[in-house]
Amino acid sequence: MRRSTSRPGTLLTCLAASLASSGASAADPTFVRGDVNLDGAVTFSDVGFYLDAIYFQGPLPRCFDAADANDSGQLEIQGPMDWERLRDWLFRSAAEPPAPFPLPGVDPTKDNLGCADPAVKPPAPAKGYSMAWEHDRYLYRGSKDEELFLEVTTAGPITGFSLACRVDRRFLTNLRVDFEGTIVPSAVRKDLLASPYFRARVTQSASPLHDLLLVGAIFLDDPSGLAPLGAGVPQRIPFPATEKALKGARILRIRADVLPNAPVTGSSAGVILPVDPGDLTPGLGGVRHGVLSQVILSGASYSELPDFSYMGILADEGEFLRADANGDACRDLSDAVHTLSFLFLGGPAPPCPDASDANDDGRVDISDASYTLGYLFTGGPPPPTAPLVDPSFCWYDVRDDSLGPCVYECRSCRR
Ligand SMILES: [Ca+2]
Ligand SMILES: [Ca+2]
Ligand SMILES: [Ca+2]
Ligand SMILES: [Ca+2]
Structure with a gap:
């Protein structure tokens, strides 16, 4: 079921072709660095788009300047990679991308990249996609290792997902994520967790009441880390999510402990909530950026998924x-x-x-x-x-x- 391995050279070849006809991008284009898929937001779907372009013959970035996330003047296919730079910023382990960011602007550093078409095209709302906790449920004060499963419903194959949520610090602590008990094949769960294509982080949100839980996964199997050019390349993990539509399929397991002094909420409190835009866009306007809850489709499109269920804390x-x-x-x-x-x-x-x-x-x-x-x-x-x-x-x-x-x-x- 695996797609034929793709060619890291593709991007270089097309880049060379673009440079040969660089008259198309002679004027200084306006772009946002990191918005690889030109949908107006810098999210994990840009990482997915970049990986698709390199390895899966996905569409090429329409604006190479936007894809040059590290402003090196090149789209790297080995060494410090643009998509890794983006990923690390999204998970707050790297500084934000160089200007122009997060607002559109012209490239302050001269290079030969350019934009064939820097026009932002927000994705159409995707029908048939949702993401929610497995069911409305209850948690007990002081209980350990509570399992919470994230479920997705999709209208077709997806190539990854990201999750960004607020976790109320009064209720839950010691959050951990993995793929046990999910539709991710057991043989690749550990590899995926350890790969460059997965990140999870719990960090402080803009609100003192909440932690942020950030998770991103692109369903690539690459146990040895990113292979050098010319050697093996990552493979799309063959499993239901990458092959067909899903209906309420478990895609991620979260484990957490309930604090012994958690307030008792009864039946309908928000313990884990959709992220607040203010958590990810402090003081900024114009271009959204951050890790959103979304499923990632091949190519440019993505679906933003604000639909979360709630759970209550019991005495x-x-x-x-x-x-x-x-x-x-x-x-x-x-x-x-x-x-x-x-x-x-x-x-x-x-x-x-x-x-x-x-x-x-x-x-x-x-x-x-x-x-x-x-x-x-x-x-x-x-x-x-x-x-x-x-x-x-x-x-x-x-x-x-x-x-x-x-x-x-x-x-x-x-x-
Ligand atoms: Ca984008
Ligand atoms: Ca670069
Ligand atoms: Ca009584
Ligand atoms: Ca009785």
Whole structure:
């Protein structure tokens, strides 16, 4: 399934042809350095575009000056590469590209590159593409190694993706990313992580409340690092993402620990959020730049993907059936009796105080017994649970309280 290996010489050949007819670019063109695909933004898709041009017979840059990210006057195919320079800036491990950047301008350093056509063409909105966390879900305070999967839906093959999100520092810490459990073939997961075509970084955002999680992957398999000219070249990794449309396929795994003192949010807080443009474009206008959440298509186009789902933080691990005060999996008169007996007659303590707190006000008292009786016998409301959760099911506590640890086994009521 692998495409035939492409030729690093292609770019040089075309560059030579361009120089031979450099009359087309005699006037000083206006461009933004790094916007290789001339879509008006400097993003990971420019890295993908450059790699496609070198290795996969993708379209050549229409403006060589814009592609000359390191302003060396050449489009390098070995040594310090323009696309590497861009990648390192995107992940904040290199200074921003030389002028003109981030606003359009003319090249301050004379060279023979030039632009055949520096006109910016923003991509049309791509239909059928989305990126989201696997499902709306809950995380427990203090839990370790929570797995969160990023899923993509696409309308055709993609060549890579990037992810930029805010992570609320009050909730999550120790973020790590890899491809375990995803559609990336297990044989190449480690190679891809270690390759020049993958970067991940957690860094401070413009907001003191948030960290930035930045991830970029171009699906190339190159275990030995970038091969020198004339030797082997990277191969597109053959797997569903690079071959066909995807529907809700896992493309990245994030692991994180939930802080023990994380605020309890219940069902709908933003723990991981789309990046705020201000995080990536401090004080700048005109040209957008930064690592965006996008899937990268072959050639010039890309799709920006702002669609993220949300997740909530819960107080405690463990599900229980609220109002089942005696822990026998059924809700009946004996639960109200259990609570009253504990409160007033020295009866046994509730095995799960959260379950005994029938009205979910954070206390176990006589009002819980009356709430349960009202529900059972006089048409009162069911014990509270999270929105959209059937109150007859076991569920997690979505509100913070000081009730003690819960011993509870969820099972069917057999009576
Ligand atoms: Ca671009
Ligand atoms: Ca260069
Ligand atoms: Ca019961
Ligand atoms: Ca209560």
